[in-house]
Amino acid sequence: MTTTTTPTRAGRREWIGLAVLALPCVVYAMDLTVLNLALPAIAADLQPSAAQQLWIIDVYGFLVAGFLITMGTLGDRIGRRRLLMIGAAAFAAASVAAAYADSAGMLVAMRALLGVAGATLAPSTMSLIRNMFHDEQQRQFAIGVWVSSFSVGSAVGPLVGGAMLQYFAWGSVFLLAVPVMVLLLVLGPRLLPEYRDPHAGRLDLPSVALSLAAVLTVIYALKRMAEHGASPAGAVLLAAGVAIGAAFVRRQGRISYPLLDLRLFRLAVFRAALSAYGLSCLAMFGCYIFITQYLQLVLGLSPLVAGVATVPWALGFVAGSMLAPGWARRWGGGQVLVRGLAAAAAGMALLMLADTRHALAWTVAGMVVMSLGMAPVFTIGTEMIITSAPPERAGAASAIAETSSEFCGALGIALFGSLGTVLYRSTLAAAVPEAGEQALSTLGGAVAAAQAAPGPAGELLLAAARAAFTDALQWTAGVGAVLVLAASLIAARILRGGTAAAQPG
Structure with missing residues (x-):
């Protein structure tokens, strides 16, 4: 005789925890949109070169994309809540530093740090939801809230950013993130469960390097092609990124604890x-x-x-x-x-x-x-x-x-x-x-x-x-x-x- 176990339904603690998880996702999405509004003021104040201005815009998204796979696996290894707290603290600190940057080079560096910190948010929050909501219907609703938080951030980012720039200096658009991250740091340890893979191996640093190089090269090549059209240089960059990506995938099949678990791709649902x-x-x-x-x-x-x-x-x-x-x-x-x-x-x-x-x-x-x-x-x-x-x-x-x-x-x-x-x-x-x-x-x-x-x-x-x-x-x-x-x-x-x-x- 077989018995089925009914999944434990989430209570008030989990739903409040979901609200805490949604906040950094709103900020993550806002940070992708509000900077464009502040660019004229930044250009007038810091006088960046054309190349520096492009990097101020692009480096955040580049490094978010480049570190996502690494951060997802790192969270499984050291603990998803711990990684989220580390990322939130780094995001808050980098936001303050970006707000008071006195040179274009410093702003580029802080945007880069924001990208690395931002890469901890999406995989950590999503995987924590997986551990907090075991009932399928509740989990689907919780993920719906998670997806909506990004949409809300994208929608309100230009509106809130425009209002801030109307009355304050350009650095104010970066300070928007600070109270949200501080709230996450205060409430996260009390409301969010910790989870890690008890059998996790060491983080494979060559895989990290290959992953980062492949993602950055391919995305940079695609962006270059979008802005300047097809060119030999863009094609070479794209081919190089694909080759590095192939080397990364081959390595994942040979190591015991890969960043990219190739077995997932055998699942039809996945x-x-x-x-x-x-x-x-x-x-x-x-x-x-x-x-x-x-x-x-x-x-x-x-x-x-x-x-x-x-x-x-x-x-x-x-x-x-x-x-x-x-x-x-x-x-x-x-x-x-x-x-x-x-x-x-x-x-x-x-x-x-x-x-x-x-x-x-x-x-x-x-x-x-x-x-x-x-x-x-x-x-x-x-x-x-x-x-x-x-x-x-x-x-x-x-x-x-x-x-x-x-x-x-x-x-x-x-x-x-x-x-x-x-x-x-x-x-x-x-x-x-x-x-x-x-x-x-x-x-x-x-x-x-x-x-x-x-x-x-x-x-x-x-x-x-x-x-x-x-x-x-x-x-x-x-x-x-x-x-x-x-x-x-x-x-x-x-x-x-x-x-x-x-x-x-």
Whole structure:
């Protein structure tokens, strides 16, 4: 006779602990957005060179991506709560130092430290949720809150940052993180459980170096290609990063305690969820870079109004994340992935109506449908990823998911950005053969060129540039819809035959 054990349900302590875990995720997302608002003031005060200004923007995201896998495995080894506390303390200290930086070099260094500290947050918080919520329905809801916290941070970041810059110096945008991290340091040890792998081996430093080098090289190459187009230098960098990544993977198969547990990829549920997660990020990031420009430079919205127009996008993520557990109970986790991806594809298809009379309404509707479809993919997909892994490797599994997000987001920006640029240039050159390189390079350049051109010539150039950019948006949205629909079919095929995670809960 077999007996089944009902998982222990979380109580008030765990739910308060979840709120504590959500706060640093909000800050993490805000830190990715608020800096752009402060750049003019930073440039006027510190007078960075062009290269320093790029590094001020980029180094945070680069090092977050580069250290995610390492931090996920390190948390499994030394304790996830301990790593989170160390990361929170480092994040607070680096935020204060960045706020009072007196040189561009110091600000770059502090942004780099913020990136390393930030890499501890996502895998630690996600894997702690795995240990705090054992009931499947409660865990799915908790992960929905976790996903929503990133959406909320992205949405309120520009609003809060803009308000701070209205009344205070640029350093204030960094100080926003300090009280949140202090609160985490005070409440974390009281509310969050500690968990580590009791059989963890030593952290393999050569693997750490290979992982960091591979991630940084590939993401830098993709970013370079997105900004400057395909070039021999970019191709060499990309090939070098892939080669280093291959060496990293080979090493993981030979050591006893790898950073990347290759056995996870043998699990159908893990592969399906990771594929859905990664391809969703690729398409979403690729389309979003065109949406923000379209709202301001084509529809003529002010930055504030354009920001308000993207709020429904964030609210759609919050709503989709909260509804996902109920959908999973009704249809099963696997079906939520498949149907969520199909809905996201429909949202991207709506963006193809952006040149109609009600362009703004269709654009906002497309963003809302897309976010309502993507949010369950991230929520249920994340839950499937971390629960398909052994509990002692939950940190490493969550780090794989986050690294996939960073990689695919960068790849989406590079691929879709390059495609959109080619479409924009060819369409504008055909419509206005005399358009100069400034107008052909970017829509912003075309707006500036049109303002400098005399009367009708400027109006003609501006209208043609806006039409060309709208065409580029429509085509990239169409490609994104096809890609996400393909991801839905891939997930369905991997899960075909039925798995525990794909059945109704």
